[in-house]
Each structure stands twice: as structure tokens, then as C-alpha cells.
Amino acid sequence: MASNLRYAIECVDVVKEYPDGTQAVRGVTLRIPKNTLTAILGPNGAGKTTLLNIIAGVTPPTAGNVKVLGEDPWASRRSRALLGFVPQEGGVWPKLSVYENLMIAAALYDIPSKEAKARARELMKVFGLKDHAKKAAAKLSGGLKRRLSLAMALMHDPPVIVLDEPTTGLDPGIRLEFLNLLREMIKDSKTVLMTTHISEDAEFSDRVIVMNEGLIVAEGTANELRLKALGAASIIEVTVMSKEHVSKAFESLTELAEKAYVAKPLTIVCHVRDPDEVLPKVFKALERRGINVKEVRVRKPSLSDVFLALTGRRLEEPLEGGG
Amino acid sequence: MANVFRIAFYEFKSFVKDKSAIFWTIAWPILWVFIVAYILMPVGGVRMTLNVAVIDNDKGLPSSNASWSTPYLNMTLKKNFTSLLADTFTQLNGSNGTIYKVRVLKNVCDGNFSECLNVAKELLTNKKFDIAIIVPENASKSLVTWVPVRITLLIKGAMPTETYMRYGSIMSVLGGLMTNLSLKRADAAAHMVTAFYSKFPETVNSSSTWWNYTNTNISLKTMEKYIKYFFYSIAFPLYLRLDTVKPPATADRAGQIGWISVGAVGMSLMTGLLTAGAGFFTYRKSNGVLKRVLSSPATLSELLAEDLLAAIAISALSAVVILGTGVAIGGRIAFNVLNPSHYIAIALIFVAGIFAYGLGLLMAPTVRSANATSAATAVGLMLVFLTGIWWPPKEMLPVPLQAFANVFPPACAFEAIRDILVWGKDFTQTYRNVLTAVVGTFLLYVVIGLIYHGRAEKFAEKLL
Numbered sequence: 001m002a003s004n005l006r007y008a009i010e011c012v013d014v015v016k017e018y019p020d021g022t023q024a025v026r027g028v029t030l031r032i033p034k035n036t037l038t039a040i041l042g043p044n045g046a047g048k049t050t051l052l053n054i055i056a057g058v059t060p061p062t063a064g065n066v067k068v069l070g071e072d073p074w075a076s077r078r079s080r081a082l083l084g085f086v087p088q089e090g091g092v093w094p095k096l097s098v099y100e101n102l103m104i105a106a107a108l109y110d111i112p113s114k115e116a117k118a119r120a121r122e123l124m125k126v127f128g129l130k131d132h133a134k135k136a137a138a139k140l141s142g143g144l145k146r147r148l149s150l151a152m153a154l155m156h157d158p159p160v161i162v163l164d165e166p167t168t169g170l171d172p173g174i175r176l177e178f179l180n181l182l183r184e185m186i187k188d189s190k191t192v193l194m195t196t197h198i199s200e201d202a203e204f205s206d207r208v209i210v211m212n213e214g215l216i217v218a219e220g221t222a223n224e225l226r227l228k229a230l231g232a233a234s235i236i237e238v239t240v241m242s243k244e245h246v247s248k249a250f251e252s253l254t255e256l257a258e259k260a261y262v263a264k265p266l267t268i269v270c271h272v273r274d275p276d277e278v279l280p281k282v283f284k285a286l287e288r289r290g291i292n293v294k295e296v297r298v299r300k301p302s303l304s305d306v307f308l309a310l311t312g313r314r315l316e317e318p319l320e321g322g323g
Numbered sequence: 324m325a326n327v328f329r330i331a332f333y334e335f336k337s338f339v340k341d342k343s344a345i346f347w348t349i350a351w352p353i354l355w356v357f358i359v360a361y362i363l364m365p366v367g368g369v370r371m372t373l374n375v376a377v378i379d380n381d382k383g384l385p386s387s388n389a390s391w392s393t394p395y396l397n398m399t400l401k402k403n404f405t406s407l408l409a410d411t412f413t414q415l416n417g418s419n420g421t422i423y424k425v426r427v428l429k430n431v432c433d434g435n436f437s438e439c440l441n442v443a444k445e446l447l448t449n450k451k452f453d454i455a456i457i458v459p460e461n462a463s464k465s466l467v468t469w470v471p472v473r474i475t476l477l478i479k480g481a482m483p484t485e486t487y488m489r490y491g492s493i494m495s496v497l498g499g500l501m502t503n504l505s506l507k508r509a510d511a512a513a514h515m516v517t518a519f520y521s522k523f524p525e526t527v528n529s530s531s532t533w534w535n536y537t538n539t540n541i542s543l544k545t546m547e548k549y550i551k552y553f554f555y556s557i558a559f560p561l562y563l564r565l566d567t568v569k570p571p572a573t574a575d576r577a578g579q580i581g582w583i584s585v586g587a588v589g590m591s592l593m594t595g596l597l598t599a600g601a602g603f604f605t606y607r608k609s610n611g612v613l614k615r616v617l618s619s620p621a622t623l624s625e626l627l628a629e630d631l632l633a634a635i636a637i638s639a640l641s642a643v644v645i646l647g648t649g650v651a652i653g654g655r656i657a658f659n660v661l662n663p664s665h666y667i668a669i670a671l672i673f674v675a676g677i678f679a680y681g682l683g684l685l686m687a688p689t690v691r692s693a694n695a696t697s698a699a700t701a702v703g704l705m706l707v708f709l710t711g712i713w714w715p716p717k718e719m720l721p722v723p724l725q726a727f728a729n730v731f732p733p734a735c736a737f738e739a740i741r742d743i744l745v746w747g748k749d750f751t752q753t754y755r756n757v758l759t760a761v762v763g764t765f766l767l768y769v770v771i772g773l774i775y776h777g778r779a780e781k782f783a784e785k786l787l
Contacts, residue, residue: 058614060784085615105615109621
């Protein structure tokens with residue numbers, strides 16, 4: 001049945017309301033295609049973790065339906081074996097060794113001991129944990145701990161993996177290595193859904209779902225989102241010398257760009273389709289109005305820019321409430 | 324620089340909003356103030372209650388013709404020895420801050436002294452009595468035959484100070500009885516002399532001796548002896564044989580070590596497993612394990628069962644290591660594979676461990692941080708100290724705490740374990756404790772079942 005499905009995860013009108021009336025998730029509908037790496041991008045408090053907890057069977061939804069490969073994890077506990085979950089905190093037993101953690105993860109899914117041992121050895125080899133098999137999880141480095149956590153989620157060989165903020169707190173090099181591991185899993189016919197508040201990590205995924213204040217704001221590939229949110233392929237950032245010049249510069253640049261706004265006290269951000277054509281015009285306009293310019297930068301827009309354009313908030317700003 | 328005052332304000336606000344932190348840091352110490360003020364130091368000062376057992380073998384006052392002086396003494400004494408003793412307790416009740424609860428036990432040892440002594444020791448060791456008085460068969464007869472009444476007094480006390488306090492208290496009672504008896508004998512003597520005098524001829528012939536008027540068969544030397552005993556008996560109406568009985572915990576070194584070793588197992592289980600139970604959600608929450616478990620097909624009930632099994636395993640390990648150490652340093656902890664009672668004692672260790680874990684489970688939904696679980700350790704410690712699981716022994720606790728210990732399942736379990744493994748009793752001699760422990764633990768889990776049924780996931784979600 002599952003192999004005929006197009007989507008690995010389907011959420012329809014999912015709501016999560018806490019007893020104090022706070023709505024962490026406010027009617028979310030999303031569909032995650034099979035064999036893709038999808039990132040839910042949003043600031044802390046956007047409702048990403050709560051949504052992931054609902055999908056993973058950790059927290060029940062207040063309303064709405066969740067299906068993982070066509071099965072409702074809230075209707076049958078056995079169906080939870082279709083999914084492997086990597087919590088943000090790691091979900092490892094700190095006092096147990098790497099091998100013991102893998103074995104306890106297998107026990108949660110009732111995998112026979114002999115099969116579990118073989119699987120644990122295999123995963124330790126794949127994830128580079130073999131040399132640390134006897135080491136207590138608490139003594140592992142951040143990167144190794146994250147690998148162990150992922151390996152534990154894979155012990156029962158689930159077709160769907162969900163990871164909550166898997167790269168938070170990792171060094172850039174290790175982060176990249178970990179994201180590559182996730183990409184590798186797609187080749188192994190897995191569907192991966194992860195949450196992140198780091199725009200660079202979301203760039204790694206096939207699809208990005210932008211979430212803010214418990215709602216899905218936009219979804220698509222990173223480039224689709226850039227065009228949809230910014231209407232532009234590039235960004236020109238103009239930083240002026242003094243406050244007095246900000247309004248004059250903004251007036252001049254608005255006429256030339258698809259969209260312009262003041263992002264920092266002295267910086268005007270312009271979304272443009274063709275920077276080669278627009279940039280000379282920008283310089284001319286600024287010169288004509290006698291504006292002293294400190295810096296002009298041309299760059300490809302990040303998903304942070306997309307988020308800012310879509311929500312008017314910076315991705316780095318945590319929201320109050322939510323989860 | 325950070326706004327230190329604003330940060331401090333929000334830190335304080337966050338503390339005030341944390342109900343469990345408020346409880347453990349404010350309500351809990353206040354609770355202790357109440358415990359100390361109203362249980363350990365009762366209102367109106369400390370009143371000592373002494374439970375006194377009078378093992379009464381007295382055959383009562385003899386008939387009036389038992390001796391020539393009997394009618395006179397019967398007239399002044401009016402009651403037999405045991406009644407006079409009981410009256411003295413009643414008169415002194417409360418006068419020196421002590422309440423004497425006296426129970427007269429008849430026909431418990433057929434007048435055989437060594438048997439009476441064993442009964443008295445048993446009463447002091449295993450029953451609630453603090454003092455036992457053995458009244459001999461001839462107590463009342465001795466009263467009227469002008470000889471001291473020979474009573475045996477046994478006092479229970481774990482510490483010398485406790486023994487001295489009880490000794491002082493009981494001696495005030497016996498001192499009162501002695502004075503009373505002396506006065507009554509003096510009264511009787513006065514009646515006798517008056518009666519004797521009334522029989523005297525108005526003029527005594529110098530050639531006749533005065534004893535011719537009383538008993539001509541008594542020699543002067545014998546009469547002198549009689550008169551001496553007569554006055555002595557007025558001065559010393561009671562002869563005391565004193566013995567002290569220590570509670571089992573302090574009886575002998577091997578027993579002491581055995582007793583303490585069992586107590587140490589209790590301490591270990593009541594702190595370790597209670598804390599483990601209390602941290603059921605919190606420990607798993609802090610490192611994301613709870614989320615991992617909830618996302619798996621395993622249910623929380625399965626997880627609870629798994630944790631309980633782990634608790635039993637911890638109990639076993641703790642018991643083996645601690646009791647083994649106790650035996651190694653000379654403690655008396657007997658285990659005979661052929662004795663079924665010994666298996667019951669071993670099972671009781673698990674019962675106590677399961678109870679401690681269950682008590683922790685009751686706290687678990689309110690324990691919101693790993694630090695808060697240390698409060699569970701404090702509860703466990705309090706319970707081991709206040710129920711005789713650990714030092715001091717139950718016998719040395721104030722009466723309300725003894726009453727609590729008598730129904731607190733782990734305290735009953737450890738008392739039964741000590742009875743069987745240290746003091747060599749069998750199941751039938753300590754079955755009340757065994758039953759209390761087992762039934763109490765069962766009831767606790769019924770309560771846990773009622774609380775957790777359909778709510779376990781909600782408790783977990785609240786703590787996520």
C-alpha cells in the first residue's frame with residue numbers, strides 16, 4: 001500500500017493548542033513527497049518542533065489528521081515503526097555506550113536480538129561509530145552524538161526519517177558532513193524531513209517549507225521561493241554614510257528595483273532580476289542625488305532574505321511562545 | 324554590561340512561577356518545622372508515656388489465720404499487692420510528666436520465674452511495653468508475713484540515658500508504693516501493739532515475764548529476731564531485682580551489624596528507587612529520550628514496566644552488595660536455602676523496592692526538572708529516619724511515628740526482613756509485617772493505576 005503513495009507524510013489542517021490557549025500550530029496542511037529531503041525553515045518558536053512532534057507521534061494534535069505513508073500514527077502505535085525520529089536533544093541514553101544505545105533503540109521497536117546486533121554493527125560502520133562502540137554517549141563529541149542519534153532512528157530501517165534541528169550546535173564542517181549523510185539517505189529510498197532555523201542548511205534540501213507563527217508561509221524549492229518571495233534572482237545592498245541620506249536613497253532605488261526596503265538603519269536592500277543591467281543605474285541615481293555611499297554589495301538572496309520578505313521578520317529573531 | 328537587576332527580576336519571577344521549586348524550597352522546610360514542632364516536640368512539652376506490663380502471679384491475701392498478725396495487716400492493707408501497685412500508678416499518673424499505661428497480665432507464665440522472665444523480655448522486645456514488673460505468687464502473702472515482697476523489674480532502653488530516664492520514672496512509682504506499704508505496716512504494727520497492750524494485766528507482776536501473756540513458746544532471742552524483722556519489714560517492704568532489656572537493634576554486635584546492614588539496604592532503596600520513580604519522566608525528558616520513546620511503538624505502560632523491572636534489579640544488586648558487606652564485617656544475616664521464610668525475606672526486599680519506586684511515581688508528574696528529583700531523595704531520607712528503617716530503631720521513635728511505622732509498608736517489610744534474617748524468626752512470627760508490606764504495596768499500585776490510567780501520555784506531554 002505504502003509503495004503506491006506519492007507522499008510519505010501528509011498533514012491536513014493540523015492544529016496544536018495548549019491548555020493556556022496558545023496555538024503553536026494553526027491549521028497546517030502539508031505533503032512531503034517520497035524520497036525527498038525537505039526542510040521546515042523558521043525561527044525558534046515558529047511551531048516547527050511542535051509540528052514535528054505531532055508527525056513523530058510525540059504530541060497529539062488538537063485537531064487535524066496526520067498520515068505517515070498512509071497510516072495514522074495516532075490510531076495505531078505499530079504504524080510508528082514507519083518513522084524514525086531524531087529529537088533535538090539527541091534522544092540518547094547518556095550513560096549507555098554507543099552500542100548499547102543502538103540496542104536499546106532496537107528494543108523499542110521489538111527487533112530480535114540477533115538481527116539488532118547485526119544492524120547495530122552495520123550502522124556503526126556506516127556512521128563511523130565503530131571505534132567508539134564502547135564509549136558512553138555522554139562522552140561523544142557533538143557530531144558523533146548526532147550521528148549516533150540518527151543511527152538509532154535507523155535501527156528499525158524506517159522509510160521515513162524526521163529530524164528536529166539536527167545541525168544546531170554543530171561546527172560548520174561537521175554540519176556539512178551531517179547534511180551530506182542525510183542526502184545519502186535519499187539515495188537509499190528514504191524520505192527525510194528536518195526542521196532548521198539555519199537558512200544555509202535548508203538550501204541543502206530538495207524542498208523548503210517556510211513556517212512562521214504556527215503557519216506555513218510558503219513552500220517549494222529554494223529557487224522557487226526566491227522568485228516567489230523576492231521576485232528577483234539577486235540582491236543589491238546599498239549602505240549609506242549617514243541617516244539623512246537613507247530616505248533619499250530609498251526613493252531613488254525603489255524606482256530601479258522590483259522591491260526595496262530598509263533592512264538595517266543605514267542599509268537599503270533592493271531585489272533585482274538582472275544586476276548587470278540595474279547596477280550602473282543605481283550608481284548614477286545615487287550620484288545624481290548627491291548621496292554619500294559607504295558600500296554597495298551584490299549577492300544571491302539567501303533563504304533568510306526569503307523569510308524576511310515573506311514575514312517581515314528576521315530568521316534569527318526568536319518568536320514568543322510556540323515551539 | 325547586562326542589566327543585572329532586570330535579569331535578577333526575571334530570574335526571581337521565573338522561580339515564583341515554578342510551583343515545584345516553591346514547594347521544595349518553601350513549603351517543604353515549613354512542613355519540617357511542623358513535624359518537629361508538633362510531633363517530635365509536642366505542644367505542652369515532652370510527655371513521656373511508659374507502657375507498663377505487670378505480670379501478675381500473686382495468689383492474693385492469705386486467710387486471716389495464716390499468722391497471728393495477719394488480721395491486723397489485712398485490716399490496714401485491704402487490697403492485694405498487685406492492686407496496691409496499680410493504685411500507685413494511677414495516683415502518680417501525670418504528676419511527673421509521665422503517663423503510665425498499665426496492663427495487668429494474669430496467667431501468662433504459671434508462676435515459673437524463668438518462664439515469666441522470658442515472657443517479660445518478649446513483651447519488651449516485640450511488643451509496645453517499656454517496663455515489665457514480675458509479681459511473684461507470694462507477693463501478698465509476703466506483705467502480711469512481714470517479709471519484703473520480691474518483685475522483678477525489667478526496663479527497656481536502647482541508650483543508657485533512655486534506660487536511666489525510665490528507671491528514674493519507675494522508681495518514683497515504686498518509691499511511692501514502698502512508702503505506702505511502710506505506712507500500712509506501721510499502722511498494722513500500731514494496731515497490734517494496742518491489741519497486745521489491751522491484753523496486759525493492769526499490774527504486771529515482776530516475777531512474771533511479759534511474753535507469758537503472748538506466746539510462751541517464743542524465746543527472748545527469737546522474739547528479738549522477730550522484732551528486728553518486724554521493723555526491717557516496715558522500713559523495706561519491697562525487694563527489687565532489676566534487669567534491663569535492650570531493643571534488638573542494640574542487643575549484640577553481630578545482631579547490630581545485621582540490623583544496620585538491612586537498614587542500609589532500606590536506605591538505598593528508599594532513596595535510590597524513590598528518586599528513580601520520581602524522575603521517570605524528567606530523566607528521559609532532559610536528553611530527549613522521552614521523545615524517542617513516545618515516537619516509537621512502545622507504550623508508556625511498557626516503559627513503566629521496564630523501569631520497574633530495572634528497579635527490582637537495582638534492589639537485588641543493592642541488597643546483595645550491602646548485605647554481603649554486612650556479613651563480611653561480622654553481621655548476622657542468615658540465609659538458609661531450605662527455609663521458606665528466608666525466601667519471603669528476600670521477596671520483601673523487592674516489595675520494599677517496588678513500593679519506593681511507586682512512591683516516586685506518585686511524585687513524577689510534578690517533578691519538572693532533574694534537579695527537582697533531589698527532593699525525592701530528601702523524602703526518601705526522611706522516611707527512612709522517621710520509620711525505623713534506618714537508625715533510630717522504631718522502639719526509640721515517638722509514639723505517633725511508631726504508629727506510622729507500623730502501617731508504612733517498607734518499614735514493615737524491613738522489620739520482617741530483620742526478624743527473619745537477623746533474629747532468626749520464621750514467617751508466622753512476623754506475618755503481620757509481611758502482610759502489611761504486601762497489601763500496602765498492592766494498594767499503592769492500585770492508586771498509581773488510577774492516577775496514571777489514560778493520563779500517562781498527558782503527564783509526559785506536559786513535561787516535554
